[in-house]
Amino acid sequence: MDDRFTALKRILTGALDRPAAERDAWVRAQCGGDDDLRAEAEAKLARLGEDASVLLTGGLEAFVHTETPPGALPSDGAPTVARYSLQERIGEGGFGEVYRAEQIEPVQRRVALKVLKAGLDTRAVLARFEAERQALAVMDHPCIAKVFDAGRTDQGRPYFAMEYVDGSPITDHCDRERLGTRDRLRLILRACEGVQHAHQKAVIHRDLKPSNVLVGGADGVADVKVIDFGVAKAMESPLTERTLQTEVGQIIGTPEYMSPEQAEMSGDIDTRTDVYALGAMLYELLTGHRPFDTESLRERGVEGIRKVLRETDPPRPSTRISTADRQAVTPIAANRRTTPNALAGSLRGDLDWITMKALEKDRARRYGSPAELAADIERHLRHEPVIARPPSVPYLAARFVRRHRIGTAVTAAAVVALVAFAAREKIQSERIAREQARSERVAAFLTDMLGEIEPQVLGEALWSDLRRRVETAQEGRAPGEAAAALAEFDRLTAGVNPTDAAMELLDREILERAAHTVEERLGDDPLVAARLRSTLGRTYRKLGLYERGEPHLREALALREGNLAPDHPDVLTSRSDLGALLVDRVELETAEALARSVLEDRKRVLGPGHVDTYLAHHELAHVVGEAGNPEEAEENYRIALEGLRRLAGDDDPRTLEVINALGFVLLERRKESEAEELWRESLERRRRVLGDDAPPTLESLSNLGFLLQATGRLDEAEPYYREALDGMRRVLGDGHPWTLTLNSNLGYLFRQQGRLDEAEPYYRLALEGRRRVLGEDNDETIMAINNMAFLLKARGEIEEAESTLREALAGFRRVLGEEHPTTLSTVANLAFFLEHDPERSARLYREAMDGFLRTVGEDDPETHRAMGNLASQLGRLGRLDEAEELFRQVIAARARARGDDHRLTNANRCSLAQIRMRQGADEEALELLQAAARHGYDVGEAIEEPVFARLRGRPEFDALFEESGGPITE
């Protein structure tokens, strides 16, 4: 083998393995000083993509092809085109047909051949196409399908050969994949990019519509390709330009996406015509309807169409949804994985305005280019203010104030600086440790930074910053590649919750390091250390990471207690902080004692009418409420509320927090309407003052949902939950306790509505989330497991339900103890699950019953429940005497505790009657039934039991039928 050739081969192989941008450099490096070698390598590489055709087709094709006589008409009437081999017809319309074909020369590839129908002036069409050819040839964008060629078929019809796109119209794709609104927006962005590129090459599409905007997958990634560029213009002739119709009377073009100026047929088209069509498609993607209805358009004829497009305004997208017939719009919402109400809500505002601006009849008021439209859509996706929206102070204020609520906006740069700062501190250890003033500055700096952290803003800022960096790195690449890289970035990060990412980052990079800095550097000044630890602890609490925060707060408290007077406000604050965190972690005893002592101290030091004292009332109310003392809780809340309304005002966040908390207690004490009133007030105020996405607002939304759910208004509850959940995931992250609670609630809501399939994913989310954040040994986690078990049972998955419930039971035993009411209830629940196995079920009921008797006594409803169920099971097992004794016991107990008239007391009477029948004591059985009936119980169903057959014919028995509403039909 030739050495020189070997070297050349090696270089070429290596070059082909590298990305295009790196090739030249690599070749140069490999060739060293050998110019000849380099020249040869470069010459060969220059042939990339230019393969001699015979290499690709082999000789055989031509071998046969050149033998075929020319102008042969195929027998089945299909068109034939030189150099192409038609495979299959894939579409047709007023213009002609489209075929999938294989091009044979000069390049072998798959194409789409659009063959126009006969009768068009072929020469004119081709000439017009030729005029556009130059521009078309230089278009190079991943979202544009290339047009390769035009010519005549063997039969004389004009054809266009275009890049073959294996995909479906964008509307079909979105519906089939059930893409949500944001994903649809991302796809339309791609279409805008492609059209924008064409506009920059001075090519206007003129016939944009869903069937020309295809979404196809290549390598598993779906992307948009706009097809038919240049075709529409070529097809238009001076003749048809004056009318919308052909001789046959059919409307040319697709009036549904046609802009008003196009309908005028004056020939005065510009780039904004394409913007209009994009707007119409956007409308359809968002609402499932076109802006103007097909039938109503076409039946009006040409003049009618012009009039409608010129004068009538289509309804706004959100209005289109909210005013539509529910039957019709539910499937539309389902195709976007949401419900009609939620859909209308998400369209209201930004998306309404963007769509309507794109559909403006007056071109001057439309977006000037697809790029402008795309930019506004992107702003919406990033929660920035959109241009389309009329600027009004509340809107702008809400957006900007939220984003800049931190005194100095925390950008990624600042984050990095902070980390670097902490790192540098380590190196310059000695000097800093000795400089008191400097430590103060460090402490102040860190406190300022940490105190204002908003994970959501930080997350978004990080994302934006990173994206900007990716964008900058693309400089120097071809525009197509740069766009692709950014699109790739967006795709990759779409699944990442920036808030979660930010939180992890915060914890790991900032807070951890800050903690170390504090430990190592600032041990000398306890008060500075205490301040920092307080901040850290509070930050951790805000992030929901209680385990991490507690040691810091304890340490802060210890430091302050050790270095300040016990009355010092900072000491009280630390106690209060710790208490708050502990409450959140459900360690109530310590929290309660702390809260009481804080209140007393503040009353003493600051006086009863001080804001901070009222806040202490609030804290105490919170704690005792959790501890199960609603009266004291309500009392303290009311004191706090009255005081704060007076001193801080109705809109003050602290006042609203008290309102929020008071509502819960009222709910517990069955004062639902007052609770609802308060919560609606709180929601309205919070929305107005803090904005839609502020955590307190989300809390209010969630609470109202909960109230509606608790009072049985399930349908009303759902939209509140959904809005709250959406916001929480965005703002607090998927792992935050609130998000988890909401997942749980929403799941339970669905379960109540019987929507078990929809419920399950939420249950799982809640469960997984709790496991992750709170750990296995937290009673909320175990409760989530418990709930899951019930869901599974409802769905009929008995075995899994049983094992899940056992898991929950084991958990409760571990965490709450054997004798805790919740544990015992779970034992009873397990017995309930196992009722198909009366032996085991009975044993479990007995265990539960014994436990209840020991702990809560004979008069507790839980005890009765266990007792009654046990008795039933014993009855099924045939242990009649035991069953009899137990039923008597429970009847007596229930009668005493709930009354003789209570439904359950009398139900038990009927059950006992059955037992007595089986024991042969007919008389007493009858008496029992009569007693039940006398107490207002509907015995109708009970007496149909076969066991009572012997009693039929007895007048007293038959009388029972009449009382219960009529005889049974045999």
Next chain:
Amino acid sequence: MPRPHPPDITGILTGLDDGPVPAEAGEALFEAVYEELRRIARRLMNGQRPDHTLQPTALVHEAYLKLADSRRVPWQGRAHFMRVAARAMRQILINHARDRSALKRGGAWQRVTLDEDVAGRPDRNLELLELDDALQRLASRDARMAQVVELKVFAGMKVREVAHVLGVSPRTVDNDWKVARLWLTDEMKRGGD
């Protein structure tokens, strides 16, 4: 070449692991394959509809089935057959192209097209001859690469099949093919020095 009796193709192919093919047997094999392929190709010429994409592998496969008892032939035998068939196909096509070149220019019809390289539309037969030349030059520098090209272009095989026939990895074949295309195209378009 006079052949008193038809050669035992199966025998030749099965006997391969006994050692290299003896010259006469190799000749006989080649002749047989050549004949068969030519027969098949001519059949195509007469009745072929332009809609159908032609697959050289189909021809080769048909010839193989006709000539050898595939149940008895081990894989080395089949691989050998393919190499021979590719060579035979090449021969057929080159011969045909030579004939056509000689006859050229008379009765060729013009197709009206707006294709931009109307002037440079390749003369397929000429190209074939140029390829043959360039391929011979390649073979003297890198025999395996030339083999890869022959199998792919004239027998229409896929990379994996070629790898199997040549006993190398598909990666090797892929690299060879990519580089060969560059080299041959450049050689052909330059007119060869």
